[in-house]
Amino acid sequence: MNGVNKVESYEGEWMRPGHYACPGCGVAIAMRLALKALGKKTILVIVPSCSAAIAAPFPNTSLGVSGFHTAFETAAPAAAGIAHSLDIRGKKDITVVACAGDGGTFDIGLQSLSGAADRNENLIYLCFDNEAYMNTGIQVSSATPNGAWTVTSPSGSIGRKKRFMDIIVAHRIPYAATASIGFPEDYMEKVKKARTIKGLKFIHIFTPCPTGWRMAENLTGNAAILAVESGIFQLYEVFEGKRYQLSYEPSRLPVSEYLKIQGRYRHLNEDQVLRMQTEVDEEWERLTKRTKGCL
Numbered sequence: 001m002n003g004v005n006k007v008e009s010y011e012g013e014w015m016r017p018g019h020y021a022c023p024g025c026g027v028a029i030a031m032r033l034a035l036k037a038l039g040k041k042t043i044l045v046i047v048p049s050c051s052a053a054i055a056a057p058f059p060n061t062s063l064g065v066s067g068f069h070t071a072f073e074t075a076a077p078a079a080a081g082i083a084h085s086l087d088i089r090g091k092k093d094i095t096v097v098a099c100a101g102d103g104g105t106f107d108i109g110l111q112s113l114s115g116a117a118d119r120n121e122n123l124i125y126l127c128f129d130n131e132a133y134m135n136t137g138i139q140v141s142s143a144t145p146n147g148a149w150t151v152t153s154p155s156g157s158i159g160r161k162k163r164f165m166d167i168i169v170a171h172r173i174p175y176a177a178t179a180s181i182g183f184p185e186d187y188m189e190k191v192k193k194a195r196t197i198k199g200l201k202f203i204h205i206f207t208p209c210p211t212g213w214r215m216a217e218n219l220t221g222n223a224a225i226l227a228v229e230s231g232i233f234q235l236y237e238v239f240e241g242k243r244y245q246l247s248y249e250p251s252r253l254p255v256s257e258y259l260k261i262q263g264r265y266r267h268l269n270e271d272q273v274l275r276m277q278t279e280v281d282e283e284w285e286r287l288t289k290r291t292k293g294c295l
């Protein structure tokens with residue numbers, strides 16, 4: 001558990017200033033907004049990632065709520081264990097929230113998350129997706145988009161971003177949703193909704209990382225908005241693994257508008273950008289069919 005925790009709330013916020021995130025960090029914004037939506041009666045379970053660094057090492061903490069730090073691959077089962085112990089003790093008003101990055105979710109925590117989803121454990125799982133292993137110095141993950149630079153993909157990632165929502169939805173959990181820090185009200189509403197539902201709730205949050213994306217620190221919000229407006233990141237909810245609901249109809253700006261503000265895509269040629277645009281168009285068609293119940 002985190003140590004020094006005397007001042008709980010800071011002007012209505014549950015995350016204090018002065019934490020270890022880089023300036024303009026999207027993960028820090030995502031953590032702050034989630035805690036604003038959830039309030040004091042929350043326990044965060046945090047695995048190695050930038051969110052762990054932001055929550056701060058023992059005995060310090062930037063959190064105004066309790067935090068439990070655990071091993072990389074165990075976010076969901078650790079949170080499930082805490083949820084069960086609260087239940088046994090009759091503490092029904094505390095929300096247990098597992099926090100992990102894309103690496104800790106798409107790759108290394110996948111097996112244990114799948115087990116927790118299969119058992120429909122009563123917790124909220126927040127995946128802060130900055131599209132690489134950032135805390136250890138920007139290595140490629142299975143959430144890194146094709147063509148994106150990282151230190152382990154110097155000429156652009158050869159992988160294709162895993163369709164993680166499809167995997168989690170296949171577990172038929174009660175609630176799965178995507179969110180972007182560029183749309184804070186939508187994100188906070190989804191977190192609040194998740195709190196009212198029993199079982200496993202999964203929220204995939206788009207959290208730009210200026211350091212790893214080779215981008216100016218004041219462009220985090222722009223990137224989070226442009227990803228949605230270009231259609232590269234879609235905002236939607238899925239109920240009980242079957243009913244898809246679109247949260248926001250984007251203006252469908254060219255994908256190049258989103259790519260050009262980031263150094264990690266600087267090496268892409270016109271053909272590669274065109275390919276990316278085609279893929280985004282196809283993904284939209286897929287989601288549209290799903291929201292209309294045709295897929």
Ligand SMILES: Cc1ncc(C[n+]2csc(CCOP(=O)(O)OP(=O)(O)O)c2C)c(N)n1
Binds near residue numbers: 048050104134
């Ligand atoms: C079992 C294990 N393997 C590797 C690490 C080293 N490690 C700590 S944080 C991290 C990166 C996490 O990436 P991600 O989950 O995407 O979160 P981010 O740092 O990007 O927020 C890694 C590889 C670890 N702590 N434990």
Ligand code: SF4
Binds near residue numbers: 020022027028134209
């Ligand atoms: S490396 Fe990226 S995700 Fe990590 S603290 Fe810095 S800006 Fe945030």
Ligand SMILES: [Mg+2]
Binds near residue numbers: 101128129130134
């Ligand atoms: Mg990451």
